[in-house]
Amino acid sequence: MNFTKILSLSLSLFFSVMSFSQETDLGAVSGNFQIISQYYNSDTLINAILPDHKMGLNSFANVNYNKGNFSAGIRYESYLNPIEGYPTSFNGTGLGYRYANWKNKSLDVTIGNFYEQYGSGLILRAYEERNLGIDNALDGVKIKYTPYQGVYLKAFAGKQRYIFQDGLTNGTGIIRGFDGEINLNELLDSVFSNSKLRITIGGSFVSKFNEDNLTPNFVLPKNVGSYGGRIGLRYGKLRFSGEYIVKENDPYPDSQDDRFNYIYKNGEGILLNLGYSTKGFAIDFSAKHNDNMLWRSTNVAVGPTDLLVGFVPTLTKQHTYSLASTLYPYATNARGEIAFQSDVIYRIPKKTKIGGKYGTVISLNYATAFAPKREYLNDMTTTRKGYKTIPFSFTDSLFLQDFNVEIKRKFNKKLKASVNYFNFVFDDRAILVAKVHELIYAQIFVLDITQKIDKKHSIRYEAQHLSTKQDQGNWAFGQIEYTFGSHWSFAILDQFNYGNKQETLRLHYLLGNIGYVSGPHRFSFQYGRQRAGIFCVGGVCRAVPASNGLTFTVTSSF
């Protein structure tokens, strides 16, 4: 930093402090931070490699200042070195996020970094999923304007966070967009004030400009537009939402399959949801048509989670139990997929013979995804549209089938339990987990019991079993977690791949955990083996390598 910059920064700080000191209200400072530190051991049996740096550290701290209509903040991040499995494009230490915002009742202006989502996110979702190493925050200017009650307008222009090398590094592409949403019940208060029908309609436009791809083989569009509309209806206990997005010609390289390499077909995304809920019962049905909706602010090949503008969610339940969530999780197929999901939740009333004293909750979930039916055009020498699809027309090429049931019951004041059953049919080509089998059939049973010993002590038992004839074979999982006082918890868990066809790989992954919580502060130590797996959130996944070592975590807020 040169002298001029130091001087100007110092003066700014001085005048800021002076101006604050003239008022009685100095504003409020808030924030949170997290430190994850891992010390590694070599473990050749599970292919856990001891890196040269022996220790990884990911940390960040958000510091926000707020006074009246004004707020500003920074996030300082450190990856010294990034923990194993985290994207190596996150490295070093520095500012990763900074913003300033001013807003009143009708206008809201942000400069610097911001997150944003239009509709369901198909057309725009700038978000952070720290556990996955995703942060595609926008860097530019954003305006929200509410000219009338019930009319919400938004616009922005900016670049996207790409990598972190001792600070924020943006991609070169520029994204701009605007979105309008009208809540008819709010806007036409006199007409709809007593209506059971609630109507919201919206529309978005997002475009990008980039000149990253210099291939001489194709004429690439520099400005690519995406647009669409959405509607939300609610009538009493019934609700419906739908969104339709079109993305214009946006060719990307695809080294895996020539049929998708630099195709100029418009992308198309449709999301539909219909639900009904009443006391003790809810049913929900979702359908998705996603075709050629990879939507990045660059047209060169980058990492799978880099520079994503749009987000295509999976229609699957986000599982939390270890064997169900990390061995065969489903990732959205970027080329396209037709997916359906249905949820039914029923609470057997309490104080009945079957429901018991506290009632019993049964949740059913069924999700499936197929490859779209494509009519290939043989036009790769000419228009390169590639193929045609019809919305929701799909082949019998199954990507995923996930059926799962959960039964939860509280038996008495001290004992509650849940039983889960999962049945997966998983196409390994969607995300190469096993790298051997194309279709994996797996069944998982989970028993989760929590027993409260007294006011300060409780113990939780968790047992899981996965059976499959493919991939690594059967797994067993057991965990005991003991919580005492309001501060301490101990847990020990083991995952055992006892069904592995290779005897030498029938390994135990034993892990111990100690946690301490004090107000907003949480500390934990974890020691042991962690198996390789796939970590997914909302259909976006990253591979986590096997590791062996000690992990220390601190999280806090102020």
Next chain:
Amino acid sequence: MRNLLIPLAVYCSIISISCDKINNPIPIEEGAIDWTLYPGGDPATYPYPIWTSNNNTDRNVLIEDYTGHLCTNCPAAAEDASYLEENNAGRVFVASIHASPDGFFQRVEPPEFNTDFTTGAGTIYTTAMPNFEGNPSGTVNRIDQASGNSVWYSPTDWSVATSLALSSELEVNMQLQHNYFSSTNSIFVHTETELLTELEGTFNLVLYLIRDTVISPQEMLPPAGVEEEYHHHSVLTDNINGTWGTQIVNGTTFAGKKIYNNFSYQIPTTDSTFNIDNLSLISYVCNRETYEILQVIKTKL
């Protein structure tokens, strides 16, 4: 501020329609497609071909018959070549190339021999491919002879060489489609080259413009002398995409890869032999280092 709504809506609409819509993603290659030859000149309306899968399993053969209208032994060689072509219809094609390094048998010599059949490419081939032995001579898929370091065969060896070449493995498949526009007397040529095996090296696609028949004097063996109305068969007239054609492979490529090329060409109006009905295209893929022709097809225009 509410008065800003309409201007804002107009501004947003302008932004919305300012995106790039690409109708023709393949860049126009310099010298490959000249859109001024397409009536109307609008590439967006051009009727590009639709390709169907190429089920051919046969490797075809190109006999390049290096000849000259003053070469008295050449008519006999041309007969041999035509015999092989007729007896292997659709599999063997002949290109009569009037060329030699010194051009002695190809020279223009009034009053009878007024036609210059030579082409720049043909002459270059006789010097670039080593050990040319003089007219008549020829190549059979430019396969190197067993004796080594020569792709040249005397006419007596063409038959055996052709049989061997016909039974060799097919590594490349080709298809060609074209459009002829009479108002500009132009052809637009589209090729699909499919690599059936992994190839390593440099491979080029070459397009010959062939006149099917040219009636012109030919010096015959004594005592016949000059035959005034000799039927010169399948005469190389021009190279549409240059002497060595268009490079389509450089390095290693995977089996199954399809390569597409587009060319435009304005047909000369020198004389009636250039009528579209008398023209064909011979297109082939060759190894640029060994000259070997991997596949050849002939298309009547």
